[in-house]
Amino acid sequence: MSIKKTIAKIKDIAMYLPPVVLSNFELSKIYPEWPSEKIYDKTGINERRIAGKDQTAGDLAFEAATRLFYQGQIASQDVDFIILCTQAPDYILPTTACIIQDRLGISRHAGALDINLGCSGFVYGLSLAKGLIETGAARCVLLLTADTYSKYINPMDKSVRTLFGDAAAATAIVATDAECEKIGPFVFGTDGSGAKNLIVEAGMYRVPKSAETSKELTDDSGNVRSRNNLYMNGAEVMAFSLKEVPKAADALLLKAEMTKEDIDFFVLHQANKFMLEALRKKMKVPTEKLPIFVDDCGNTVSSTIPIALFKLHQQGRLKSGHKLMLIGFGVGYSWAACLLNF
């Protein structure tokens, strides 16, 4: 006789992209050495969306959640825990997730917290949601991922402006009775020695904003930025990703006692086409098993994985029984991988 227990599963996902479009054509007018085709060829990105001047990550998350409820699989009154993953909160304090509870009309008996992670954030959020649900602490977790990196980017820094876009996703994780695990197992990884390679250095307490930190400098590649802006050392981040992501995938397969062939889709953090193809080659995964969805939104940080899942589902490519591997990796350095039984 099999024993049924409470397990966590993803019930539904919604996404939101802000309306302002930043196209390759516009970027190529600013950076004449990078024509539109070259940007597309390298990044796989045609356009990114940019949050309005007064639009915060909290606003994007609110829009994504509103769409999730509109889709009808869950209602706002079902939610008993909110997790918001962002690196651009509305205020230093209070917690943006608390403000969202009120805006969405979610029960005052719900828990709410923010987590500060970037590209690995969705997988970490899933692990927290699973923990809350499978210990009986919550029944319906609203996992929101939202970021507005555009607000940190210097307009003349093509190394990051070509890649990042603003977006939000809302994922409902609910309790269900089932015989097999739907989310998990997980593997995690952290290497804070890489912090300096993907950073907004000034603006908090280690380096408060000042006239000095606002000074713009031009680097060897002609990119302009100040210490208040987002900085990415592309070479180091690429080296880190090529080193850690395939290892995380192997460790997860070992933990789950599975092989690569058992996995139907490898849904990796959608950094850009170039990085995903380099990882795909290294991981020896066929093209059709490693989807790339950056064309119309770029790298949306913690929202790339739920957006990819949403699009795979929308295209009818996900079938019941499919096994997916999710891998988030980036700023921190922080990474995490998990399996999903669809």
Place this chain on the structure above:
Amino acid sequence: MSEFYEGMAEIFEVELSAITSEFELHSGEAAWDSLAIVSTIALVDDCFNVMLDGKALGGCQTIADIENLIEAAKKG
């Protein structure tokens, strides 16, 4: 070595025949910029299974300099 040269020709957007050990990284139309360096890290990892340091790559002047880095990295 040919797979590496083919990759370098793609990165610099030049004919394969142009890529030799003496090829000057700063001479072509395509600059030896951050994107070229990131591309080279991925290419070298793919061809030789070694990870080069971005800073060291940035200091290279010719393909031969990159080849020296690869040889040194192989010896570990």
